[in-house]
Amino acid sequence: MDTNIIFIFILSIFVGFEVISKVPSMLHTPLMSGTNAIHGIILFGGILVLADASSLLAQGLGFVAVIFGSANVVGGFMVTDRMLQMFKKKK
Amino acid sequence: MSATISLIFIGVAVLFIIGIKFLSSPKTARIGNLVAAAGMLIALFALHTPDGISVWTAGWTLNYTLITIGIVIGLVIGAIGAYSVKMTAMPQMVALFNGLGGGAAALVASLEFLRGVQGRNTVTAFITVPMLFATLIGSLSFSGSIIAYLKLQGKFEKPITFPGQNILNGFILLLILALCGWLAFNATIPVAATGFIVMFSLALFFGIAMVMPIGGADMPVVISLLNSFTGLAVAADGFAINNTAMVVAGTLVGSSGTLLTLLMCKAMNRPVTNVLFGAFGSAGGSKAVAGAVAGTVKPVQADEAALLLAYAQRVVVVPGYGMAVAQAQHQVRELSDELGKHGVEVQFAIHPVAGRMPGHMNVLLAEANVPYDQLVEMDQINPSMDRVDVCLVIGANDVVNPAAREEKSSPIYGMPIIEADRCKSTIVMKRSMAAGFAGIENHLFYKDNTRMLFGDAKNSLQALITAVKEN
Numbered sequence: 001m002d003t004n005i006i007f008i009f010i011l012s013i014f015v016g017f018e019v020i021s022k023v024p025s026m027l028h029t030p031l032m033s034g035t036n037a038i039h040g041i042i043l044f045g046g047i048l049v050l051a052d053a054s055s056l057l058a059q060g061l062g063f064v065a066v067i068f069g070s071a072n073v074v075g076g077f078m079v080t081d082r083m084l085q086m087f088k089k090k091k
Numbered sequence: 092m093s094a095t096i097s098l099i100f101i102g103v104a105v106l107f108i109i110g111i112k113f114l115s116s117p118k119t120a121r122i123g124n125l126v127a128a129a130g131m132l133i134a135l136f137a138l139h140t141p142d143g144i145s146v147w148t149a150g151w152t153l154n155y156t157l158i159t160i161g162i163v164i165g166l167v168i169g170a171i172g173a174y175s176v177k178m179t180a181m182p183q184m185v186a187l188f189n190g191l192g193g194g195a196a197a198l199v200a201s202l203e204f205l206r207g208v209q210g211r212n213t214v215t216a217f218i219t220v221p222m223l224f225a226t227l228i229g230s231l232s233f234s235g236s237i238i239a240y241l242k243l244q245g246k247f248e249k250p251i252t253f254p255g256q257n258i259l260n261g262f263i264l265l266l267i268l269a270l271c272g273w274l275a276f277n278a279t280i281p282v283a284a285t286g287f288i289v290m291f292s293l294a295l296f297f298g299i300a301m302v303m304p305i306g307g308a309d310m311p312v313v314i315s316l317l318n319s320f321t322g323l324a325v326a327a328d329g330f331a332i333n334n335t336a337m338v339v340a341g342t343l344v345g346s347s348g349t350l351l352t353l354l355m356c357k358a359m360n361r362p363v364t365n366v367l368f369g370a371f372g373s374a375g376g377s378k379a380v381a382g383a384v385a386g387t388v389k390p391v392q393a394d395e396a397a398l399l400l401a402y403a404q405r406v407v408v409v410p411g412y413g414m415a416v417a418q419a420q421h422q423v424r425e426l427s428d429e430l431g432k433h434g435v436e437v438q439f440a441i442h443p444v445a446g447r448m449p450g451h452m453n454v455l456l457a458e459a460n461v462p463y464d465q466l467v468e469m470d471q472i473n474p475s476m477d478r479v480d481v482c483l484v485i486g487a488n489d490v491v492n493p494a495a496r497e498e499k500s501s502p503i504y505g506m507p508i509i510e511a512d513r514c515k516s517t518i519v520m521k522r523s524m525a526a527g528f529a530g531i532e533n534h535l536f537y538k539d540n541t542r543m544l545f546g547d548a549k550n551s552l553q554a555l556i557t558a559v560k561e562n
């Protein structure tokens with residue numbers, strides 16, 4: 001295993017903590033929903049394992065993983081955008 | 092992996108970080124979401140296998156067809172889900188999408204692990220530990236999110252508890268961890284597949300057992316926690332299949348989600364352990380509180396309530412879940428406009444955890460075009476509550492319960508509340524005398540200057556609007 005990936009992991013922990021240190025409570029839900037969409041990157045994992053799946057079982061499970069991941073990404077970003085649309089400032 | 096591809100992924104990581112940063116400020120939140128989505132799209136086109144071959148130019152075989160079909164099905168499910176869901180059901184939708192992500196993370200790790208068992212991959216504990224971690228966390232996030240979804244949909248809202256539950260759950264968790272420990276070093280023997288399936292099933296069950304005893308009111312915290320879990324599972328998958336973008340994105344979500352969970356608990360003034368293991372309102376605690384109510388409930392008709400409101404100088408509206416259920420936000424706005432015509436100063440007091448999710452009320456009122464400057468946060472409004480003529484509580488309960496301030500034995504003791512009981516008079520709109528989500532009595536309803544306006548919030552508000560117009 002590449003040890004660089006561990007450096008990246010540790011740094012990401014700190015960045016994640018720092019980046020949302022001050023967030024008003026009205027944005028808690030959209031923020032949760034937005035980060036929810038970001039972990040939809042698991043779609044990539046699904047694509048990569050399905051890409052070289054050979055058995056029927058692996059293809060089936062990989063296929064489900066891709067569907068789940070894709071729904072997580074697309075639905076996550078869309079539902080967040082719908083929530084945030086509501087925050088338009090009234091002129 | 093070529094240098095160009097590395098640079099692209101550094102750019103993607105920056106877009107994710109900026110996206111999350113922008114999401115935490117009201118002015119930039121919407122752009123932040125789009126920035127993160129753009130990052131995801133770029134990363135998708137730049138996706139490479141660990142050997143450095145682009146996924147998109149490697150040639151179309153059956154599996155690539157499956158990938159494309161899978162992405163399109165997911166896209167359709169996600170888009171339909173996101174656009175058809177009502178504003179009131181947003182929290183459930185987030186729980187569901189999170190569950191799907193967790194499920195995907197568990198499946199990816201499982202496939203990698205089972206390939207290892209078949210001896211097609213070289214496996215060491217460095218690789219098996221992240222795989223097992225991703226399977227465990229991903230599957231419990233999947234089943235836990237489904238339970239959270241069902242609870243928010245109104246199925247088994249009340250906590251389901253029995254004696255020794257925490258001990259039983261602890262025992263199951265130990266069993267899972269022991270199994271994982273064994274699997275980590277014995278991944279290559281055929282029996283590992285069976286052990287793995289047992290572990291997977293136990294983790295699914297553990298997700299259910301973990302969320303079942305938690306009351307519906309605490310679901311936002313649970314969803315936030317499961318969200319950060321899924322992030323960590325995705326990061327672990329990234330380790331297992333050596334994909335840096337997944338490690339970065341997953342870890343960012345894991346750590347920011349953990350902090351967000353703690354912030355939410357802070358808004359309720361409860362430690363996170365109390366939410367997860369406290370089994371809110373269960374056993375003896377609530378019974379002791381229920382008996383101690385003094386005073387009588389005084390119902391009021393819409394006409395009289397409208398008079399009180401129309402001739403007040405300052406009215407504060409406290410919206411709660413009842414308003415969300417009745418979809419009454421537009422009527423609330425209309426009433427506020429009518430009162431404004433009568434020269435009444437109307438403000439909305441927003442409790443950070445009113446409704447089913449933090450920020451739930453802001454979203455609904457914004458949908459009904461209530462101006463920003465009329466929304467006041469709890470801490471800003473509380474000091475001036477004595478000077479409020481009428482406090483109109485619309486379907487809120489626990490967030491205005493004075494027991495949080497007065498009764499040490501109450502399960503919500505110490506939670507910050509909107510101090511509606513200090514106003515000159517209070518009108519509470521409610522469907523019935525049923526207890527709130529925390530399952531405890533509310534003394535506010537029995538105070539001398541409190542009047543209860545029973546009925547569906549939408550109908551009651553309509554009656555109030557008509558009556559105010561006549562005055």
